[in-house]
Amino acid sequence: MDQKQITAAVIGIGTELMRGKMDDTNATFLCRWLLERGIRVTVRANVGDTLEDIGAAFKRAAACDLVIATGGLGPTDDDLTREALAAHLGRPLVFDEALWQSIEALFLKRWKTVPESNKRQALTMAGAEALPNRFGTAPGMWCEADGRYFVLLPGPPPENQPMVELALREKLVQSGLLAGELALRVIRCYGIGESALADMLQPIAFATEVGYYFSQAGYVELHFSRFDNGDGAGRAAVEADEKKARALLAAAGVFFTGNEELAKLLLDELVARGHSIAFAESITGGAMAAELVKNPGASQALAGGIVAYSNKMKQTLLDVSPETISDSGAVSEETVREMTFGLRRATGASVCVSVSGIAGPDGGSEAKPVGLTHCGFLIGERYWHKMETFVGGRSRIIARTITFAFGEVLQALAHNDAKGSSGNASGATQKDVRKA
Ligand code: ATP
Numbered sequence: 271m272d273q274k275q276i277t278a279a280v281i282g283i284g285t286e287l288m289r290g291k292m293d294d295t296n297a298t299f300l301c302r303w304l305l306e307r308g309i310r311v312t313v314r315a316n317v318g319d320t321l322e323d324i325g326a327a328f329k330r331a332a333a334c335d336l337v338i339a340t341g342g343l344g345p346t347d348d349d350l351t352r353e354a355l356a357a358h359l360g361r362p363l364v365f366d367e368a369l370w371q372s373i374e375a376l377f378l379k380r381w382k383t384v385p386e387s388n389k390r391q392a393l394t395m396a397g398a399e400a401l402p403n404r405f406g407t408a409p410g411m412w413c414e415a416d417g418r419y420f421v422l423l424p425g426p427p428p429e430n431q432p433m434v435e436l437a438l439r440e441k442l443v444q445s446g447l448l449a450g451e452l453a454l455r456v457i458r459c460y461g462i463g464e465s466a467l468a469d470m471l472q473p474i475a476f477a478t479e480v481g482y483y484f485s486q487a488g489y490v491e492l493h494f495s496r497f498d499n500g501d502g503a504g505r506a507a508v509e510a511d512e513k514k515a516r517a518l519l520a521a522a523g524v525f526f527t528g529n530e531e532l533a534k535l536l537l538d539e540l541v542a543r544g545h546s547i548a549f550a551e552s553i554t555g556g557a558m559a560a561e562l563v564k565n566p567g568a569s570q571a572l573a574g575g576i577v578a579y580s581n582k583m584k585q586t587l588l589d590v591s592p593e594t595i596s597d598s599g600a601v602s603e604e605t606v607r608e609m610t611f612g613l614r615r616a617t618g619a620s621v622c623v624s625v626s627g628i629a630g631p632d633g634g635s636e637a638k639p640v641g642l643t644h645c646g647f648l649i650g651e652r653y654w655h656k657m658e659t660f661v662g663g664r665s666r667i668i669a670r671t672i673t674f675a676f677g678e679v680l681q682a683l684a685h686n687d688a689k690g691s692s693g694n695a696s697g698a699t700q701k702d703v704r705k706a
Pocket residue numbers: 282283284287292293294295296297340341342343344345349406408423424425426427
């Protein structure tokens with residue numbers, strides 16, 4: 271029998287959140303943390319620092335097994351979270367002398383006196399337990415009420431996150447709330463949109479929860495997830511669904527990988543095949559090389575790059591002829607071809623990649639719209655060219671150019687070897703069906 275999945279509410283308390291002064295990063299952290307541990311967050315809310323609003327948020331969370339509130343545990347009058355929980359559960363707040371002494375000691379270590387207002391932080395609710403705060407004065411709170419659990423955590427993330435790891439985790443384990451995990455498999459699909467992907471996978475009856483998440487860098491993450499209570503059934507189900515999806519995607523010629531950065535996969539592939547790579551970058555301004563350099567061991571494959579943004583640099587550093595630029599333009603098939611061969615002469619790298627495009631927002635025309643990008647690829651003696659028009663703002667166009675170029679090289683390298691087989695170790699497949 272499946273153990274029931276635990277549900278949780280995450281409530282960020284603070285008037286500054288409601289005024290848009292800051293984002294609720296505590297909730298982002300907690301939602302991820304709980305998800306990974308198989309707890310389903312069904313309510314996520316923000317409320318200001320009033321007894322009424324906090325009380326209403328607790329009511330909204332009435333169906334959840336676990337209610338976690340962050341913020342409003344400080345010493346000032348506008349910190350009301352403790353009072354609101356006590357009122358919600360109909361329990362009194364009591365002054366905890368031992369807790370006060372530990373807060374006092376903490377203060378006296380750093381300052382000469384303790385403000386009277388800090389006494390509020392030693393208020394605890396009848397039947398509740400304090401969660402120690404290693405990095406601040408406000409203790410957290412844990413309590414059980416009618417088989418449900420309530421947790422109060424301090425607002426500042428440097429206090430909140432260690433408290434989750436060091437104190438809350440233990441309470442959850444003791445209470446049997448961490449009795450499973452979320453089994454999750456991710457496939458990254460390139461050159462295809464969410465809706466086209468959903469249509470393509472429609473014939474498969476999946477046994478797990480399927481999610482489609484678009485990344486700004488120009489790919490769609492396909493998530494298969496299911497709660498696994500430790501018996502392995504959830505894990506087996508997501509693996510089976512992933513396998514079915516991979517087979518269908520491969521048959522349809524979609525380029526996909528596992529849940530790994532493309533730059534890392536490319537680097538591994540280059541190193542495994544003994545290649546060196548160089549970039550001639552116009553539109554990306556050096557970002558392609560920088561993306562590869564983020565990975566340790568980049569020196570094993572990266573020869574270098576030339577940022578040739580101006581026409582003059584394209585001519586002097588990459589030998590592009592002035593006539594090519596005046597006849598065809600800097601963003602053209604002809605120019606990237608000369609950039610690519612110039613790059614080979616300059617670097618001797620076995621894999622040479624050139625990009626030239628219009629990142630916008632200005633500079634587009636009807637014939638050459640913003641987003642138009644030409645890419646030249648030279649691997650060994652094989653040269654080819656691709657042209658794409660990416661949509662989005664400037665940074666997204668640049669990011670998608672990098673994703674596209676890296677994907678193109680990765681597929682070409684895998685293709686060299688795979689010849690007729692349907693993929694390589696990273697799950698890359700060959701046929702080019704880019705629509706982006
Ligand atoms: P303190 O004892 O520091 O007053 P507190 O528990 O009362 O802690 P708040 O007063 O609500 O917490 O918030 C203190 C600070 O913590 C905020 O100014 C903000 O910088 C940060 N903070 C609070 N809530 C959040 C949140 N949900 N996400 C990110 N940061 C937060």
